[in-house]
Amino acid sequence: MAFSPVLADPLSRSIFKKFAVMLCSLLTTLYFLHSLTDRCSTMPSPVRASDQVAGLFASDLHDLRSVRRKRLLQKWISKPGAIYRQADRQATRYGGAMFAGSESLREEHGGDDGALRVELSLPGSVSNLDILTRDVDMRTGSPGKLSPLGEGTKKLPQAIIIGVKKGGTRALLEFLRVHPDIRAVGAEPHFFDRNYDNGLEWYRDLMPKTLEGQITMEKTPSYFVTREAPARISAMSRDTKVIVVVRDPVTRAISDYTQTLSKKPDIPSFESLTFKNRTTGLIDTSWSAIQIGIYAKHLDNWLQYFPMEQILFVSGERLISDPAGELGRVQDFLGLKRIITDKHFYFNQTKGFPCLKKAEGSSKPHCLGKTKGRVHPNIDPEVVQRLRDFYRPFNMKFYQMTGRIFGWDD
Numbered sequence: 001m002a003f004s005p006v007l008a009d010p011l012s013r014s015i016f017k018k019f020a021v022m023l024c025s026l027l028t029t030l031y032f033l034h035s036l037t038d039r040c041s042t043m044p045s046p047v048r049a050s051d052q053v054a055g056l057f058a059s060d061l062h063d064l065r066s067v068r069r070k071r072l073l074q075k076w077i078s079k080p081g082a083i084y085r086q087a088d089r090q091a092t093r094y095g096g097a098m099f100a101g102s103e104s105l106r107e108e109h110g111g112d113d114g115a116l117r118v119e120l121s122l123p124g125s126v127s128n129l130d131i132l133t134r135d136v137d138m139r140t141g142s143p144g145k146l147s148p149l150g151e152g153t154k155k156l157p158q159a160i161i162i163g164v165k166k167g168g169t170r171a172l173l174e175f176l177r178v179h180p181d182i183r184a185v186g187a188e189p190h191f192f193d194r195n196y197d198n199g200l201e202w203y204r205d206l207m208p209k210t211l212e213g214q215i216t217m218e219k220t221p222s223y224f225v226t227r228e229a230p231a232r233i234s235a236m237s238r239d240t241k242v243i244v245v246v247r248d249p250v251t252r253a254i255s256d257y258t259q260t261l262s263k264k265p266d267i268p269s270f271e272s273l274t275f276k277n278r279t280t281g282l283i284d285t286s287w288s289a290i291q292i293g294i295y296a297k298h299l300d301n302w303l304q305y306f307p308m309e310q311i312l313f314v315s316g317e318r319l320i321s322d323p324a325g326e327l328g329r330v331q332d333f334l335g336l337k338r339i340i341t342d343k344h345f346y347f348n349q350t351k352g353f354p355c356l357k358k359a360e361g362s363s364k365p366h367c368l369g370k371t372k373g374r375v376h377p378n379i380d381p382e383v384v385q386r387l388r389d390f391y392r393p394f395n396m397k398f399y400q401m402t403g404r405i406f407g408w409d410d
């Protein structure tokens with residue numbers, strides 16, 4: 001071999017040995033480093049975990065229309081802790097109190113049919129989560145705004161939709177949620193009427209997180225007729241802005257009755273419930289469906305605690321015929337930029353109501369659910385006329401107090 005004479009030299013042999021040792025240790029180090037990198041890549045890191053969750057939502061949740069998946073989701077939501085864990089503790093949820101509170105919404109006085117909003121915040125996968133929340137239909141409302149993880153703080157509401165039951169309160173809240181500076185609880189907290197003993201911290205905890213400049217809102221239509229509500233809201237903050245959606249008290253009463261009838265089909269007819277004594281024609285003002293429509297009386301109670309400038313009256317009729325117009329007034333009242341305009345609405349012929357072209361946080365059109373816009377039973381026209389006569393003086397008083405003619409007696 002050509003090299004043998006060189007290696008035969010003892011000096012060359014020692015150099016060769018040293019070279020061989022160095023090469024060996026270099027190779028060992030390289031092998032060690034390689035194994036370490038490999039091992040690290042198989043270890044779970046926080047970033048990978050959340051990516052996985054985002055991936056899960058992305059791949060699994062785009063098909064949420066399937067009933068099976070909705071059920072699965074319902075299970076997750078009824079066990080908020082589960083989703084909380086799955087999302088590597090990066091999913092936020094409304095407290096258990098919210099869920100407990102929603103039960104009470106099924107009561108007949110509850111107004112809404114238990115709309116419940118679930119909000120999740122995960123970094124990076126807003127659109128997937130939107131699908132998650134938007135398509136959930138289990139007595140839910142539509143989803144809340146998504147904000148980056150942990151951002152903002154829960155605040156007591158600065159504005160509350162206090163009524164009236166069946167006035168169009170859900171439509172107003174859903175439309176307002178399109179505004180980036182409004183964040184709202186979907187379910188009705190019923191804090192100032194039924195849950196006051198739970199305390200303000202309980203109430204605050206129901207609220208979504210808001211960033212600087214965003215307004216926190218809720219709606220509970222029974223507040224308007226709750227004697228204690230104005231004093232209690234004023235005690236929380238004298239600056240609270242209150243909004244009342246009012247609707248012709250006669251159609252409001254029929255709508256209220258229609259809702260009760262849908263849950264208890266055996267109740268007496270509207271006509272018989274209207275009168276204390278049908279022959280004398282004496283109206284039963286103790287029936288809540290009638291009582292709620294005496295707006296002037298209820299407003300009187302609110303005026304003991306709130307100046308007129310802090311109360312906004314929205315016409316339930318105009319909210320249907322000109323939603324953008326009414327929303328413009330509400331945005332002004334809340335001191336917000338008029339972002340919600342007629343571009344946001346379209347009239348859905350099938351539903352017979354205005355709907356959102358794009359629901360908040362979504363690219364899909366959105367109409368209110370089946371419990372909104374029910375078909376009313378036919379009521380004896382004589383009874384309707386009797387009710388019109390009954391409400392007229394109260395309506396006149398109400399127009400006078402609010403400075404707005406709502407046109408119910410034309």
Ligand SMILES: Nc1ncnc2c1ncn2[C@@H]1O[C@H](COP(=O)(O)OS(=O)(=O)O)[C@@H](OP(=O)(O)O)[C@H]1O
Nearest residue numbers: 111112165166167168169170171255353372373374
């Ligand atoms: N855009 C749109 N879509 C559907 N429904 C609409 C809309 N705007 C107003 N309304 C009217 O809202 C009525 C229900 O009022 P509320 O949401 O205040 O009811 S509740 O008190 O919360 O149960 C509901 O009453 P009914 O028609 O008697 O079902 C509707 O007339």
